[in-house]
Amino acid sequence: MLSLRRRAMIGGALSAMASILVGAFVLLSSVENNVLDRFDRALADRHSQLIVALNSVSDAPETLAARLYDPAYATPYSGRYWQISSPSGQIFTSNSMFGSELPEPAGQAANLTLRSVNGPEGEPVRSIFQNITLEDGSKWGVSIAESLTALTLERQRTRRSLLLAFVLVGLLGLAGAIVQTTAILHPLDKLRRDVAKRWEQDEDLTAAEYPEEVAPLVDDINDLLARNRDIIARARRQAADLAHALKTPTAILRNELALLEAQSHDMDASLDALDRVDAQLGRSLARMRAANSGAAANVRTDLSNSVDRFTRLFSSMAKRDGKSITTTCAPALSIRMDQQDIEEVIGNLLDNALKWCEAEIALTAKSKDQGVEILIEDDGPGIPEDSQREALKSGGRLDSSKPGTGLGLAIAIDLLQAYGAELQLEKSGHLGGLAVRIFIPAKMRQLMQHAA
Numbered sequence: 001m002l003s004l005r006r007r008a009m010i011g012g013a014l015s016a017m018a019s020i021l022v023g024a025f026v027l028l029s030s031v032e033n034n035v036l037d038r039f040d041r042a043l044a045d046r047h048s049q050l051i052v053a054l055n056s057v058s059d060a061p062e063t064l065a066a067r068l069y070d071p072a073y074a075t076p077y078s079g080r081y082w083q084i085s086s087p088s089g090q091i092f093t094s095n096s097m098f099g100s101e102l103p104e105p106a107g108q109a110a111n112l113t114l115r116s117v118n119g120p121e122g123e124p125v126r127s128i129f130q131n132i133t134l135e136d137g138s139k140w141g142v143s144i145a146e147s148l149t150a151l152t153l154e155r156q157r158t159r160r161s162l163l164l165a166f167v168l169v170g171l172l173g174l175a176g177a178i179v180q181t182t183a184i185l186h187p188l189d190k191l192r193r194d195v196a197k198r199w200e201q202d203e204d205l206t207a208a209e210y211p212e213e214v215a216p217l218v219d220d221i222n223d224l225l226a227r228n229r230d231i232i233a234r235a236r237r238q239a240a241d242l243a244h245a246l247k248t249p250t251a252i253l254r255n256e257l258a259l260l261e262a263q264s265h266d267m268d269a270s271l272d273a274l275d276r277v278d279a280q281l282g283r284s285l286a287r288m289r290a291a292n293s294g295a296a297a298n299v300r301t302d303l304s305n306s307v308d309r310f311t312r313l314f315s316s317m318a319k320r321d322g323k324s325i326t327t328t329c330a331p332a333l334s335i336r337m338d339q340q341d342i343e344e345v346i347g348n349l350l351d352n353a354l355k356w357c358e359a360e361i362a363l364t365a366k367s368k369d370q371g372v373e374i375l376i377e378d379d380g381p382g383i384p385e386d387s388q389r390e391a392l393k394s395g396g397r398l399d400s401s402k403p404g405t406g407l408g409l410a411i412a413i414d415l416l417q418a419y420g421a422e423l424q425l426e427k428s429g430h431l432g433g434l435a436v437r438i439f440i441p442a443k444m445r446q447l448m449q450h451a452a
Contacts, residue, residue, distance in 0.1 A: 005185055012177030020173065024166045031158050039151050040114055043128045046070075047112070047144040050082050051132055054142065058134050061092050072096060077120055079147030087138050096120075102143045104129055116148065124148045187214045195221060250278055301339040303365055303372065304329050306346065314350050314361070323357060325350075329365040335372050335440050341415045348408030349376045349436050356380035360431055374438040377428040388425040416440075 053067040061084060065073065072080035076098040083093045083102045091101055100120035105113050112130050119125035127145040134140060187210050194205050204222050207215040253274055261267040307329040318325045335342065346363075353361045357378035364375045383391055391409060416423050421440040428435035 005181060008181040008184065009177060012181060013174055016173035016177055017170065020166055020170050024162065028159065028162055031162065032155055035151065035154055035158060039126065039146075039154075040128070043114075043126060043144050043146060044112065046082075046146075047128050047130070047142065050084070050142055050144055054084060054140060055134050058136060058138060058140070061086060061090075064092060065095060068094070077123070079123070079125075079149060081119060081125070081143075081145045083143040083145075085141035087140065102127060102129075102145055104141055104143060117145070119145055119147065126151065187211050191218065191221075250274065250281075300334050301337050301342055303333045303335050303342065303374075304331060306339065306343050307363065307365055310343075310346055310350060310363070314354060318354060318361065321354070323354065323359050323361070325354075325361040325363065327363040327365075329363075330367060333365055333367065333372060336442065337419050337421075337440060341419075345412040345415050345438070346374070346376075348412050352408055353378040353380070353434070353436075357431075357433060362431060368439070371439055371441040374440070375435060376438075377431045377435045378433040379428075379431040380433040382427055382432075382434040383425055385427075391425060392423070 050068070053064055054061065057063050057067060064084065068082070070080065072078040073082060073094040073096050075096055078096045081094050081097050081102065083091060083097065085091050085104065093099075093101065097120055102119060102125075103117050105115065110131055112128055115127050115129070117125060117127050119127075125145040125147050127143055129141065129143045131139060131141050191205070191210065191214060205218045207218040207222075210218050254271070257267045257270050257274065261271075307327055311325065311327045314325050350361065350363065353376055357380045360379045362375075362377045364373075364377075366373055392413060413423055416438060419440060421438060424437045426435045426437060427433075
């Protein structure tokens with residue numbers, strides 16, 4: 001579907017073109033008619049001059065050429081001609097006719113008769129003819145003609161001039177349509193920028209800053225975003241309350257199973273099943289939290305602080321197992337994710353890396369290409385390339401030799417997808433084991449597209 005801007009520009013351009021074409025047709029017709037009228041008036045003036053000259057030499061019409069001083073009448077086929085026919089039917093012509101004759105209309109033409117006819121050698125001419133009665137009572141047919149070539153050239157020059165003028169007017173009209181469209185849509189552009197800014201700063205939009213046609217929409221957006229924020233907050237609280245409510249029963253069950261195990265009962269299968277129940281509940285609650293957060297949540301987290309906390313926590317855990325962890329994080333690095341969500345993602349991935357590494361783990365966080373990249377590497381056995389897709393898709397355990405449920409990676413993927421983030425598994429080029437690469441986009445527009 002075309003944007004409002006394109007619709008307005010196309011509509012303005014089409015209406016401008018239609019107006020210009022209609023105006024051009026009307027104006028060109030008017031100008032050409034004026035040109036023809038001026039041409040005919042000039043013929044009528046020369047016709048009057050010819051009658052005056054004829055009236056003075058009617059007794060010797062062969063001397064008429066000497067009375068008319070226009071050089072064009074003396075030049076053969078010059079394009080300007082005169083012709084008279086005497087009462088006896090004898091025809092006298094200008095030297096420019098060079099022996100040719102102009103056709104006269106049939107009948108007695110007492111009034112001026114304007115026609116387009118063929119002149120000498122078939123040349124198109126505009127002719128004016130009239131039967132006149134001189135002072136001595138004799139009746140003469142008087143014709144004046146001029147080539148239409150000059151009229152055609154003048155019309156062509158006029159058309160070219162008008163065409164250039166209308167092209168200029170069209171360009172000005174198109175520019176005006178673009179400027180007008182930009183001015184009209186400026187409030188909507190401002191609204192879009194202000195909404196994006198609101199996600200950054202959590203500020204209400206001010207309806208007074210917009211035209212009265214847009215102000216109601218601004219109020220509706222404020223109400224909608226406020227309700228959306230309340231819905232998200234309530235949903236996250238409900239997910240947290242549900243998680244807290246489930247912890248107590250599972251803790252009781254775990255204690256009971258531990259007592260039975262202390263009494264020499266084999267509780268391994270039951271404890272493993274309970275671990276999986278806990279993990280599945282954790283994943284479901286994480287999904288609930290992510291579904292009501294993600295790109296719609298107006299939150300930002302200082303990733304640098306979270307990385308510092310994980311560095312302290314996992315350094316002590318790694319040291320206890322004779323291992324080490326190295327972290328590198330750009331200072332004041334901020335991401336658009338809830339702190340609890342990103343810390344659950346990093347915690348699960350670091351926990352997996354600690355289980356499977358031989359001696360070393362590395363975490364790197366940095367800005368990259370309109371977002372933030374987090375890379376977690378280890379020197380463990382890694383995941384074969386043909387099994388990486390299954391690991392990302394199934395959420396199950398590929399290897400049961402280590403304790404755990406295998407759902408940590410699945411929970412991380414669920415949370416990241418809610419924010420439009422990406423997770424990839426690959427071989428570590430630095431440590432040789434598994435590398436988990438996370439990219440979290442920075443712009444809300446990208447996030448919303450992923451979330452949809």
